[in-house]
Amino acid sequence: MRAQQEKPQRIVAVGSGKGGVGKSTVAVNLAVALAALGHQVGLLDTDIHGPDVGVMLGARRRGGAAGEVMLPIGHREPLTEVARMPAVERFGVRTFSVGMLIGERQAVKLDGRFAGMLVQQLIADVAWGPLDVLLLDLPPGTAEPHETVARQVKPDGVVLVTTPQEVAQIDTARMLQFYEAAHVPVLGTILNMSYFVCPDCGARHTIWPRHDTAGGPLAYPILAELPLTPAIASAGDAGRPIVAIQPESAAAAAFFEAARRFWARLGETKAP
Numbered sequence: 001m002r003a004q005q006e007k008p009q010r011i012v013a014v015g016s017g018k019g020g021v022g023k024s025t026v027a028v029n030l031a032v033a034l035a036a037l038g039h040q041v042g043l044l045d046t047d048i049h050g051p052d053v054g055v056m057l058g059a060r061r062r063g064g065a066a067g068e069v070m071l072p073i074g075h076r077e078p079l080t081e082v083a084r085m086p087a088v089e090r091f092g093v094r095t096f097s098v099g100m101l102i103g104e105r106q107a108v109k110l111d112g113r114f115a116g117m118l119v120q121q122l123i124a125d126v127a128w129g130p131l132d133v134l135l136l137d138l139p140p141g142t143a144e145p146h147e148t149v150a151r152q153v154k155p156d157g158v159v160l161v162t163t164p165q166e167v168a169q170i171d172t173a174r175m176l177q178f179y180e181a182a183h184v185p186v187l188g189t190i191l192n193m194s195y196f197v198c199p200d201c202g203a204r205h206t207i208w209p210r211h212d213t214a215g216g217p218l219a220y221p222i223l224a225e226l227p228l229t230p231a232i233a234s235a236g237d238a239g240r241p242i243v244a245i246q247p248e249s250a251a252a253a254a255f256f257e258a259a260r261r262f263w264a265r266l267g268e269t270k271a272p
């Protein structure tokens with residue numbers, strides 16, 4: 001039967017203009033924390049050219065793809081129920097990434113201009129099942145899919161991820177312009193790699209100078225301030241997010257706090 005599937009109740013984009021600030025790490029751990037709090041959560045990797053969500057959730061494809069992979073763009077009719085691509089369930093989160101279709105040494109040769117179209121198609125054509133919220137892990141930069149996500153997908157909110165450095169905040173403010181222009185509310189900011197707690201003496205160290213760039217991401221409610229913690233990185237590399245494997249850790253507690261604040265902020269933006 002050809003039919004549109006039920007839309008997620010909410011869609012929230014997680015992004016930063018900068019690469020390497022922890023967007024995917026935050027999106028993955030936020031998703032796992034929200035699922036642990038009892039919500040039905042989906043996570044779509046929209047970083048077509050650097051799709052890391054599968055690795056971080058332990059759904060890796062180390063070998064190559066078996067033959068050519070057809071990315072589902074360009075068709076207009078809704079797909080039949082059986083033709084929809086399955087979402088992969090990991091740690092209570094339903095997830096999809098083009099990284100699950102191609103091998104880790106393969107790249108998607110998609111013209112960046114079509115990245116937005118692909119995101120729209122994946123929201124419609126992955127068999128998500130009923131979702132309270134679908135998180136979008138955004139790519140860095142200001143090219144597509146940002147304009148399409150902001151204007152066509154029209155998320156219910158955006159969560160900004162930045163590190164303390166000025167360059168990260170400047171680039172995040174750049175990306176935010178697309179969402180501001182489309183009147184997408186900022187739910188809050190996650191300040192990542194903000195400090196380091198010495199495992200030997202327990203002292204808290206600031207690594208980078210903290211800038212509060214005027215009108216930048218720190219002007220919004222701070223959902224969490226996360227430490228630079230080797231365990232966050234090694235958990236991501238192992239495909240077992242820290243929230244899932246060390247839920248009692250200080251880092252996981254910060255993610256759970258972020259998840260609670262996130263949900264409260266989302267409730268303020270629109271009646272469920």
Ligand SMILES: Nc1ncnc2c1ncn2[C@@H]1O[C@H](COP(=O)(O)OP(=O)(O)O)[C@@H](O)[C@H]1O
Binds near residue numbers: 018023026237
């Ligand atoms: N708070 C943190 N502490 C330690 N490592 C982190 C932290 N946040 C992210 N990382 C690591 O930094 C690298 C980049 O993170 P990633 O989430 O891939 O960034 P982005 O998606 O913004 O490019 C990864 O190796 C990740 O494990």
Ligand SMILES: [Mg+2]
Binds near residue numbers: 025047050052
């Ligand atoms: Mg990423």
